Amino acid sequence: MGGRARLEVELEQLTQQIRYHEAAYRAGVPEITDAGFDDLVERYGELADRLGIDPSERLDVQPGQDHTAGFETVEHREPMLSLEKLSPNRRGSSGEPMALSDQLSAWFRRRRKELEVDELPVIVEPKVDGISVSLLYAAGELRRAVTRGDGHKGDVITKQVVQLGTVPTKLERAGKGEIEIRGELYWPLAEFARFNATLERPLINPRNGCAGMMKRKDPAGLEATGIRAFFYQVAWNDGVELPSTQHEVLQWLADRGAEVYLSEVFQTTTEEEALQYCEDYQARREKLDYDIDGMVIKVDDLRLYARLGATGHHPHWGIAYKFPPERKPTELLDIEVSVGKSGKLTPVAILEPVFVSGTTVSRASLHNFVELERKDVRVGDTVLVEKAGEIIPQVVEVDRGKRKRGAKRFVAPNACPTCGTEVVSEEIFVYCPNPACPDQVRERLRHFASRQAMDIDGMGEVLVDQVVDRLGVRSPDDLFRIETSALAALDRMGEKSAERVKAGLEVAKGRGLARVLNGLAIRHVGETMAEDLAAYFKTADSLLEFAARYVAEDEEAVETVAPAKSSERGAIEGLARKSADSIFHELDAPAVRKVFSGLAEVGVSLSVEAADVREVADVAGKAFVLTGTLPTLKRTEATKRIKAAGGKVSGSVSKKTDYVVAGDDPGSKHDKAQALGVEIIDEAALLALLGEPD
Ligand code: IVH
Secondary structure (H helix, E strand, O other): OOHHHHHHHHHHHHHHHHHHHHHHHHOOOOOOOHHHHHHHHHHHHHHHHHOOOOHHHOOOOOOOOOOOOOOOEEEOOOOOOOOEEEOOOOEOOOOOEOOHHHHHHHHHHHHHHHHOOOOOOEEEEEEEOOEEEEEEEEOOEEEEEEEOOOOOEEEEOHHHHHHHOOOOOEOOOOOOOEEEEEEEEEOOHHHHHHHHOOOOOOOOOHHHHHHHHHOOOOOOOHHHOOOEEEEEEEEEEEOOOOOOEHHHHHHHHHHOOOOOOHHHOEEEOOHHHHHHHHHHHHHHHOOOOOOEEEEEEEEOEHHHHHHHOEOOOOEOOEEEEEOOOOEEEEEEEEEEEEEOOOOEEEEEEEEEEEEEOOEEEEEEEOOOHHHHHHHOOEOOOEEEEEEEOOOEEEEEEEOHHHOOOOOOEOOOOOEOOOOOOEOEEEOOEEEOOOOOOHHHHHHHHHHHHOOOOOOOOOOOHHHHHHHHHHHOOOOHHHHOOOOHHHHHOOOOOOHHHHHHHHHHHHHHOOOOHHHHHHHOOOOOOOHHHHHHHHHHHOEHHHHHHHHHHHHOOOHHHHHHHOOOOOOOOOOOOOOOHHHHHHHHHHHHOHHHHHHHHHHHHOOOOOEOOHHHOOOOOOOOOOEEEEEOEOOOOOHHHHHHHHHHOOOEEEOOOOOOOOEEEEOEOOOHHHHHHHHHOOEEEOHHHHHHHOOOOO
16 A cells, blocks of 8 residues: 555544543543543644645544533633644655654754754653643642643533542642643552442552542542542742743652652653653653553743743643554464445454453454555554554554464455345445445444534433344434334333433434435545535435436536536645545435435434534635644634634635635745735734724
8 A cells, every 4th residue: 555545544544533432431431531532633633734724624623622521711811821742743844754853853843943052952841641631729739730622711510629638738838829730630550440440340450430520520439549639730829930941840749748750750851861751761660559641841940831822732841752552472362354325344353351451352444445454454464553642553564574374364355244235345444335235224324323413312322232233224214214113122222221222313313414414324424524515405306306407417407516626725725536426326326315305204303403502604615724833722623613603724825725724834825825915814813803902
């Protein structure tokens, strides 16, 4: 597989992971921490940039929003930012991967230059993997504990933190003023293992367990968990005297009973020694009683921080070194082929169970058959397994030295393993083209009912499997026709659960066209495309009428979405000719038309929901391009608001662009806008257009 194809596959995997974790998060059962989620989003952004994906085509995600319903939120006086990371994926100006040592040297060089010094004292600290917390003390008393939230506003978890009994409720000798200190709540591994052994359904790992525990509404019992916090920063202080270096501040905190890892820090003035310490520390990782995911290198002199400044995302006084993910060898017992909702066949490795990065892994996706062949993975091989983003297990490579004689190559199937239909290939993927394939039917219905799509309360995967196997449901509209009594008779159901599911179905009927389109698992129609199609066509009738014309090669229809002149943009941002062909052909297929009429029959709304779009006269129909870092809005948020107001956001400036919204470091789009005479506005002007002045 070529470099680009590989990146595309990784982007697709990340998309699925991010959607999954967002849904788990919204459902109040997060499986990863904010930092873990941020990493996924960051990697997604990096890949999307490298692949040149238009912003309007990207996943609309905000990193690390940890708000939980029912928790009071408060604004942080100083935002809780992230750290810039040394990244094995970063490339230099020549496009070659940049060694971590070169990245760190560049970072040191920039700081020295900005500060006009020859020597820069830094401190290197372990980066503990838990959930960030900010504690406000007034006159030495703990007043408030707040999660990071979206970095600007967090959830108040004071009761929960106090109940732990491991975080000081008093800071001795901290004067009469106010001070906010920041740290990480974490679950020591031995305490976690002890606590987990008492649970019927064990928690996945200490990180997620800690995040879940701290969001318990009732704090009773939290003292039995053994969760604690370590502190690494004073965010601000008013009327409290503090020393002027980070290492002295850590000592100051330790003297007042706050846990800090003074014995684990290292001071130096050179990047070589800093990096060496990070690398050496990795060997100690296994022996620690807590998870760390890397190290943090910080300028030691706090008086320099204001001069170094920050972006909206990270301060310039520190940088993170992330450890490479853990890799473990295990035996590949078998290769199975699974059939996805759109018919895609995916090889799956069945593994001798192995413990990697906190969980036992027994299955791992092998992505596609081209990748399988490239890695030359054979049944019986010893393979190395790691977790991408520390979550989804992957087979990284084969240990060739351990290959047994007779290990057989796996040949991609010519027929679907489930229904026997001859497969078709599209680019690097292989599909079962039979929409009635039992696996596809099941996967499509699971997707339709899922949180990302119709969000049918109570209709989880286990129930979907039962309605397929026992009630003969085959099509999304059938779901709405199931009788309460039939639901009640299923395993682990009963009258009450059946009524809840019926009520869930009733609510789902009103979710609107975008959710329905996303739910139908049409190839190339994800969340964003579904929203864009719904926003443009407004009703399923007009969409289907258009699809018929497109398929019949009606010139006007084709020209509307896929203009012949490559310089022109189609009516639907990000919809290229190839995907348009695929989408409209699929929409026009009799089976899909039948689903639409079935859904209409049972009363599912097939028009855009009024709440989704609130057109704003100055923005509706206008084309925007965003460039540079905006002072307060994230790019995804700005895109969302413009779209919600009826505007379009595109990735490149042309004569058709109405406004270029420029932030810091705007780059070439700004210059092009000037050359073309396109109006350039700032964030405040954008907010004014949106009717939401600053
Ligand atoms: S300094 C601007 N020091 O890692 C944030 N952070 O991405 C400055 N963390 O959210 C943070 N150990 O929760 C700092 N020794 C340490 C840390 C640490 C863990 C977490 C923290 C922050 C994230 C940075």
